[in-house]
Amino acid sequence: xxxxxxxxxxxLATALSGCxxxxxxxxxxxxxxxxxxxxxxxxxxxxKKPDVKQQIVNSAGFAVFDNANVNVVLAxxxxxxxxxxxxxxxxxxxxxxxxxxxxxxxxxxxxxxxxVFHNQAALNRFIEHGWAFGGNADAAAKYQDKGGAVxxxxxxxxxxxxxxxxxxxxxxxxxxxxxxxxxxxxx
Numbered sequence: 001x002x003x004x005x006x007x008x009x010x011x012l013a014t015a016l017s018g019c020x021x022x023x024x025x026x027x028x029x030x031x032x033x034x035x036x037x038x039x040x041x042x043x044x045x046x047x048k049k050p051d052v053k054q055q056i057v058n059s060a061g062f063a064v065f066d067n068a069n070v071n072v073v074l075a076x077x078x079x080x081x082x083x084x085x086x087x088x089x090x091x092x093x094x095x096x097x098x099x100x101x102x103x104x105x106x107x108x109x110x111x112x113x114x115x116v117f118h119n120q121a122a123l124n125r126f127i128e129h130g131w132a133f134g135g136n137a138d139a140a141a142k143y144q145d146k147g148g149a150v151x152x153x154x155x156x157x158x159x160x161x162x163x164x165x166x167x168x169x170x171x172x173x174x175x176x177x178x179x180x181x182x183x184x185x186x187x
Contacts, residue, residue: 038064041112061086063115076101094186099178122158130180
């Protein structure tokens with residue numbers, strides 16, 4: 001079991017090595033990469049669910065994250081980066097995320113998450129506390145434009161969450177916790 005968890009960390013580290021918030025890029029270059037990821041993710045989501053565009057316009061704010069996830073038998077690990085936009089103030093807050101979970105699963109998956117905050121209290125809670133707990137069951141088999149994965153949608157506590165799978169091969173049923181926190185380097 002220890003070897004499997006170690007393997008999971010190695011695979012996760014490899015998957016995350018391409019993150020915009022790693023490497024020797026300057027903070028302004030990293031912010032530009034995150035903004036580009038946000039734009040591309042929103043365009044993909046709007047293509048698949050056009051009604052989300054108006055939902056975001058009418059919201060208190062929204063966040064877009066890029067996440068890599070590894071499942072090794074009973075353990076799940078993940079991490080990523082993103083940006084939260086407050087529609088009231090126009091301010092962008094750059095953030096990181098990490099997750100761990102327990103459950104049955106095997107595979108590696110790269111996916112993006114869009115969170116729509118329907119009121120200011122939900123947005124403020126997210127910035128201040130950043131925790132999300134929940135269950136996740138999915139199947140993804142996708143590489144570039146080949147294969148299939150579902151655009152998942154969940155609504156809880158005045159937040160709607162959309163998940164778009166970029167690539168990967170994973171079959172999982174996991175109970176996990178995710179921590180989001182403000183990126184001190186990029187803010």
